[in-house]
Amino acid sequence: MEADCMNVVEMKNITMRFPGVLANDRVDFSVKKGEIHALVGENGAGKTTLMNVLYGLYQPVEGEIYINGERMIFSSALNAIQAGIGMVHQHFMLIPRLTIAENIVLGQEPSKNKLVLDRKKAAENVEKIFQQYKFKLDPWEKVRDISLGSKQKVEIAKALYRKADILILDEPTAVLTPQEIDELGLILKHLKEIGKSVIIITHKLKEVMAFSDRITVLRAGRVVETVQPRTRTRTASPMPWSDATSIWSAPEKK
Ligand SMILES: Nc1ncnc2c1ncn2[C@@H]1O[C@H](COP(=O)(O)OP(=O)(O)OP(=O)(O)O)[C@@H](O)[C@H]1O
Ligand SMILES: [Mg+2]
Numbered sequence: 001m002e003a004d005c006m007n008v009v010e011m012k013n014i015t016m017r018f019p020g021v022l023a024n025d026r027v028d029f030s031v032k033k034g035e036i037h038a039l040v041g042e043n044g045a046g047k048t049t050l051m052n053v054l055y056g057l058y059q060p061v062e063g064e065i066y067i068n069g070e071r072m073i074f075s076s077a078l079n080a081i082q083a084g085i086g087m088v089h090q091h092f093m094l095i096p097r098l099t100i101a102e103n104i105v106l107g108q109e110p111s112k113n114k115l116v117l118d119r120k121k122a123a124e125n126v127e128k129i130f131q132q133y134k135f136k137l138d139p140w141e142k143v144r145d146i147s148l149g150s151k152q153k154v155e156i157a158k159a160l161y162r163k164a165d166i167l168i169l170d171e172p173t174a175v176l177t178p179q180e181i182d183e184l185g186l187i188l189k190h191l192k193e194i195g196k197s198v199i200i201i202t203h204k205l206k207e208v209m210a211f212s213d214r215i216t217v218l219r220a221g222r223v224v225e226t227v228q229p230r231t232r233t234r235t236a237s238p239m240p241w242s243d244a245t246s247i248w249s250a251p252e253k254k
Helices: 046-052 077-082 098-104 117-131 148-161 178-195 205-211 229-233
Strands: 009-016 020-030 036-040 063-067 070-072 085-087 167-171 195-199 213-219 222-227
Touching: 009 046, 009 195, 020 036, 020 046, 020 063, 020 195, 036 046, 036 205, 046 063, 046 085, 046 167, 046 195, 077 085, 077 178, 085 148, 085 205, 098 117, 117 148, 148 167, 148 178, 178 195, 178 205, 178 222
Parallel strands: 036 195, 036 213, 085 167, 167 195
Antiparallel strands: 009 020, 009 063, 063 070, 213 222
Protein backbone atom coordinates (compact mmCIF):
# COMPACT_ATOMS: atom_id res chain seq x y z
CA MET A 1 0.00 0.00 0.00
CA GLU A 2 1.24 3.52 -0.84
CA ALA A 3 1.62 6.04 1.93
CA ASP A 4 0.11 9.50 1.61
CA CYS A 5 3.02 11.96 1.91
CA MET A 6 0.77 14.76 3.12
CA ASN A 7 0.50 12.84 6.35
CA VAL A 8 3.27 12.99 8.93
CA VAL A 9 1.69 9.96 10.59
CA GLU A 10 -0.11 7.22 8.82
CA MET A 11 -1.19 4.10 10.69
CA LYS A 12 -2.81 1.49 8.49
CA ASN A 13 -4.83 -1.51 9.47
CA ILE A 14 -3.39 -1.63 12.99
CA THR A 15 -4.45 -4.61 15.07
CA MET A 16 -3.27 -4.97 18.65
CA ARG A 17 -4.31 -7.73 21.01
CA PHE A 18 -3.88 -8.41 24.70
CA PRO A 19 -4.82 -11.79 26.15
CA GLY A 20 -8.58 -11.99 25.61
CA VAL A 21 -8.84 -8.38 24.37
CA LEU A 22 -8.83 -6.99 20.86
CA ALA A 23 -7.64 -3.49 21.82
CA ASN A 24 -7.23 -2.14 18.26
CA ASP A 25 -9.09 -3.72 15.39
CA ARG A 26 -7.77 -2.81 11.92
CA VAL A 27 -7.40 0.86 12.78
CA ASP A 28 -6.54 3.47 10.15
CA PHE A 29 -5.37 6.76 11.62
CA SER A 30 -3.49 9.67 10.11
CA VAL A 31 -2.16 13.05 11.19
CA LYS A 32 -1.15 15.98 9.00
CA LYS A 33 1.69 18.42 9.51
CA GLY A 34 0.58 21.28 11.76
CA GLU A 35 -2.59 19.50 12.75
CA ILE A 36 -4.07 19.04 16.19
CA HIS A 37 -5.89 15.75 16.02
CA ALA A 38 -8.16 14.66 18.86
CA LEU A 39 -8.51 10.97 19.59
CA VAL A 40 -11.71 10.35 21.50
CA GLY A 41 -13.90 7.50 22.70
CA GLU A 42 -15.18 5.88 25.84
CA ASN A 43 -13.04 4.09 28.45
CA GLY A 44 -11.34 1.04 27.03
CA ALA A 45 -11.92 2.10 23.40
CA GLY A 46 -8.25 1.56 22.60
CA LYS A 47 -6.97 5.14 22.43
CA THR A 48 -3.93 4.75 24.68
CA THR A 49 -3.10 1.40 23.12
CA LEU A 50 -3.08 2.91 19.62
CA MET A 51 -0.78 5.69 20.76
CA ASN A 52 1.48 3.27 22.61
CA VAL A 53 1.81 1.44 19.30
CA LEU A 54 2.74 4.69 17.57
CA TYR A 55 5.27 5.40 20.35
CA GLY A 56 6.89 2.00 19.87
CA LEU A 57 5.85 0.59 23.24
CA TYR A 58 3.71 -2.14 21.69
CA GLN A 59 4.30 -4.02 18.48
CA PRO A 60 1.02 -4.57 16.64
CA VAL A 61 0.16 -8.05 15.37
CA GLU A 62 -0.83 -6.49 12.10
CA GLY A 63 -0.61 -3.16 10.33
CA GLU A 64 1.84 -0.58 9.12
CA ILE A 65 3.16 2.73 10.39
CA TYR A 66 4.48 5.44 8.08
CA ILE A 67 6.21 8.59 9.33
CA ASN A 68 6.57 11.29 6.68
CA GLY A 69 5.74 8.67 4.09
CA GLU A 70 8.42 6.25 5.23
CA ARG A 71 7.58 2.80 6.54
CA MET A 72 8.70 2.35 10.14
CA ILE A 73 9.00 -0.64 12.38
CA PHE A 74 9.42 0.44 15.96
CA SER A 75 10.76 -2.09 18.39
CA SER A 76 11.01 0.39 21.25
CA ALA A 77 10.12 3.94 22.25
CA LEU A 78 13.70 4.89 21.42
CA ASN A 79 13.01 4.11 17.75
CA ALA A 80 9.89 6.27 17.84
CA ILE A 81 11.72 9.14 19.54
CA GLN A 82 14.39 8.94 16.84
CA ALA A 83 11.62 9.21 14.25
CA GLY A 84 10.45 12.47 15.88
CA ILE A 85 7.64 11.20 18.07
CA GLY A 86 7.14 12.31 21.67
CA MET A 87 4.56 11.09 24.15
CA VAL A 88 3.34 12.57 27.41
CA HIS A 89 1.62 9.83 29.37
CA GLN A 90 -1.38 10.30 31.59
CA HIS A 91 0.78 9.59 34.60
CA PHE A 92 3.93 11.67 34.43
CA MET A 93 7.24 9.86 34.51
CA LEU A 94 9.40 12.51 36.13
CA ILE A 95 11.82 12.03 39.01
CA PRO A 96 10.67 14.28 41.90
CA ARG A 97 14.06 14.73 43.59
CA LEU A 98 15.74 15.96 40.40
CA THR A 99 15.52 19.48 39.02
CA ILE A 100 13.42 20.42 36.02
CA ALA A 101 16.53 20.67 33.84
CA GLU A 102 17.87 17.29 34.99
CA ASN A 103 14.54 15.65 34.24
CA ILE A 104 14.43 17.13 30.76
CA VAL A 105 17.93 16.10 29.73
CA LEU A 106 17.79 12.71 31.47
CA GLY A 107 19.17 10.11 29.08
CA GLN A 108 20.63 12.81 26.80
CA GLU A 109 22.74 14.74 29.29
CA PRO A 110 25.49 17.10 28.31
CA SER A 111 28.58 16.01 30.25
CA LYS A 112 31.94 17.32 31.37
CA ASN A 113 34.72 15.06 30.03
CA LYS A 114 31.98 12.54 29.17
CA LEU A 115 31.85 11.66 32.86
CA VAL A 116 29.83 14.00 35.04
CA LEU A 117 26.61 15.77 34.23
CA ASP A 118 27.25 19.37 33.23
CA ARG A 119 24.46 20.97 35.25
CA LYS A 120 25.08 24.45 33.94
CA LYS A 121 25.04 23.34 30.31
CA ALA A 122 21.89 21.31 30.95
CA ALA A 123 20.16 24.34 32.45
CA GLU A 124 21.27 26.52 29.52
CA ASN A 125 19.95 24.07 26.93
CA VAL A 126 16.69 23.77 28.78
CA GLU A 127 16.39 27.54 29.16
CA LYS A 128 16.62 27.84 25.36
CA ILE A 129 13.68 25.47 24.96
CA PHE A 130 11.67 27.43 27.55
CA GLN A 131 12.33 30.69 25.73
CA GLN A 132 11.50 29.21 22.36
CA TYR A 133 8.19 27.81 23.58
CA LYS A 134 7.45 30.56 26.11
CA PHE A 135 7.33 28.24 29.12
CA LYS A 136 7.60 30.08 32.42
CA LEU A 137 9.62 27.51 34.35
CA ASP A 138 12.79 27.66 36.42
CA PRO A 139 15.22 24.94 35.27
CA TRP A 140 16.80 24.77 38.75
CA GLU A 141 13.60 24.07 40.63
CA LYS A 142 13.04 20.53 41.95
CA VAL A 143 10.20 18.69 40.24
CA ARG A 144 8.75 17.68 43.63
CA ASP A 145 8.04 21.37 44.32
CA ILE A 146 6.11 22.24 41.17
CA SER A 147 2.41 22.07 40.22
CA LEU A 148 0.86 19.39 38.02
CA GLY A 149 0.48 21.95 35.24
CA SER A 150 4.21 22.72 35.42
CA LYS A 151 5.04 19.00 35.47
CA GLN A 152 3.11 18.61 32.28
CA LYS A 153 5.09 21.45 30.69
CA VAL A 154 8.29 19.71 31.78
CA GLU A 155 7.11 16.53 30.04
CA ILE A 156 6.27 18.49 26.89
CA ALA A 157 9.65 20.26 27.05
CA LYS A 158 11.34 16.87 27.46
CA ALA A 159 9.76 15.65 24.22
CA LEU A 160 10.68 18.90 22.43
CA TYR A 161 14.25 18.66 23.74
CA ARG A 162 14.39 15.31 21.95
CA LYS A 163 13.23 17.15 18.81
CA ALA A 164 9.73 15.71 18.63
CA ASP A 165 7.71 16.92 15.64
CA ILE A 166 4.77 14.72 16.51
CA LEU A 167 3.57 15.04 20.06
CA ILE A 168 1.11 12.67 21.71
CA LEU A 169 -0.68 13.92 24.83
CA ASP A 170 -2.74 11.33 26.72
CA GLU A 171 -5.60 13.01 28.60
CA PRO A 172 -3.54 16.17 29.16
CA THR A 173 -6.32 18.22 30.71
CA ALA A 174 -7.42 15.65 33.29
CA VAL A 175 -4.96 16.99 35.88
CA LEU A 176 -5.16 20.68 35.03
CA THR A 177 -6.96 23.68 36.52
CA PRO A 178 -9.12 25.76 34.14
CA GLN A 179 -6.36 28.35 33.89
CA GLU A 180 -3.77 25.68 33.11
CA ILE A 181 -6.09 24.29 30.42
CA ASP A 182 -6.11 27.74 28.78
CA GLU A 183 -2.30 27.80 28.96
CA LEU A 184 -2.13 24.37 27.36
CA GLY A 185 -4.40 25.69 24.60
CA LEU A 186 -1.87 28.46 23.90
CA ILE A 187 1.01 25.96 23.86
CA LEU A 188 -0.86 23.78 21.37
CA LYS A 189 -1.59 26.80 19.19
CA HIS A 190 2.07 27.75 19.18
CA LEU A 191 3.18 24.20 18.37
CA LYS A 192 0.75 24.13 15.48
CA GLU A 193 1.99 27.48 14.17
CA ILE A 194 5.55 26.21 13.98
CA GLY A 195 4.43 23.12 12.09
CA LYS A 196 4.38 20.51 14.82
CA SER A 197 1.59 17.95 14.89
CA VAL A 198 -0.23 17.08 18.09
CA ILE A 199 -2.41 14.12 18.93
CA ILE A 200 -4.52 14.79 21.98
CA ILE A 201 -6.46 12.03 23.71
CA THR A 202 -9.39 13.46 25.61
CA HIS A 203 -12.82 12.75 26.99
CA LYS A 204 -13.87 16.38 27.06
CA LEU A 205 -15.90 17.54 24.11
CA LYS A 206 -15.43 21.21 24.92
CA GLU A 207 -11.68 20.82 24.53
CA VAL A 208 -12.05 18.85 21.34
CA MET A 209 -14.06 21.69 19.88
CA ALA A 210 -11.71 24.35 21.19
CA PHE A 211 -8.39 22.75 20.28
CA SER A 212 -8.63 20.32 17.41
CA ASP A 213 -8.67 20.38 13.64
CA ARG A 214 -9.93 16.82 13.27
CA ILE A 215 -11.41 14.23 15.55
CA THR A 216 -11.09 10.47 15.30
CA VAL A 217 -13.59 8.48 17.30
CA LEU A 218 -12.71 5.00 18.52
CA ARG A 219 -15.18 2.52 19.92
CA ALA A 220 -14.36 -1.00 21.05
CA GLY A 221 -11.03 -0.87 19.24
CA ARG A 222 -12.42 0.34 15.93
CA VAL A 223 -12.52 3.70 14.21
CA VAL A 224 -16.10 4.97 14.12
CA GLU A 225 -15.24 8.01 12.03
CA THR A 226 -12.82 10.90 11.50
CA VAL A 227 -14.51 14.29 11.32
CA GLN A 228 -13.85 18.01 11.56
CA PRO A 229 -15.32 19.56 14.70
CA ARG A 230 -17.06 22.47 13.01
CA THR A 231 -19.22 20.30 10.83
CA ARG A 232 -20.45 18.66 14.02
CA THR A 233 -21.36 21.80 15.95
CA ARG A 234 -23.96 22.63 13.35
CA THR A 235 -25.92 19.45 13.90
CA ALA A 236 -28.59 19.78 16.52
CA SER A 237 -28.87 16.09 17.29
CA PRO A 238 -26.54 14.32 19.71
CA MET A 239 -23.37 13.03 18.16
CA PRO A 240 -23.75 9.67 16.50
CA TRP A 241 -21.27 8.03 18.85
CA SER A 242 -22.92 9.38 21.99
CA ASP A 243 -24.07 7.13 24.76
CA ALA A 244 -26.05 7.81 27.88
CA THR A 245 -23.15 7.58 30.29
CA SER A 246 -20.59 9.70 28.50
CA ILE A 247 -20.16 13.41 27.96
CA TRP A 248 -20.78 12.74 24.30
CA SER A 249 -24.51 12.77 24.92
CA ALA A 250 -24.42 16.46 25.81
CA PRO A 251 -22.57 18.51 23.22
CA GLU A 252 -21.43 21.80 24.71
CA LYS A 253 -21.01 25.08 22.92
CA LYS A 254 -17.51 26.49 22.73
N1 LIG B 1 -1.21 -3.75 29.00
C1 LIG B 1 -2.43 -4.28 28.83
N2 LIG B 1 -2.66 -5.58 29.09
C2 LIG B 1 -3.88 -6.11 28.90
N3 LIG B 1 -4.94 -5.43 28.46
C3 LIG B 1 -4.78 -4.13 28.18
C4 LIG B 1 -3.51 -3.48 28.36
N4 LIG B 1 -3.64 -2.18 28.00
C5 LIG B 1 -4.92 -2.02 27.63
N5 LIG B 1 -5.61 -3.18 27.74
C6 LIG B 1 -7.02 -3.39 27.36
O1 LIG B 1 -7.19 -2.95 26.03
C7 LIG B 1 -8.40 -2.24 25.86
C8 LIG B 1 -8.09 -0.83 25.39
O2 LIG B 1 -7.48 -0.13 26.46
P1 LIG B 1 -6.90 1.35 26.31
O3 LIG B 1 -6.17 1.64 27.57
O4 LIG B 1 -6.17 1.47 25.04
O5 LIG B 1 -8.25 2.22 26.24
P2 LIG B 1 -8.45 3.78 26.32
O6 LIG B 1 -9.34 4.14 25.16
O7 LIG B 1 -7.16 4.47 26.45
O8 LIG B 1 -9.32 3.92 27.66
P3 LIG B 1 -9.30 5.05 28.82
O9 LIG B 1 -10.15 6.16 28.28
O10 LIG B 1 -9.92 4.38 29.97
O11 LIG B 1 -7.89 5.46 29.06
C9 LIG B 1 -9.11 -2.30 27.22
O12 LIG B 1 -10.00 -3.39 27.19
C10 LIG B 1 -7.96 -2.54 28.19
O13 LIG B 1 -8.42 -3.23 29.32
MG1 LIG C 1 -6.31 5.65 27.91
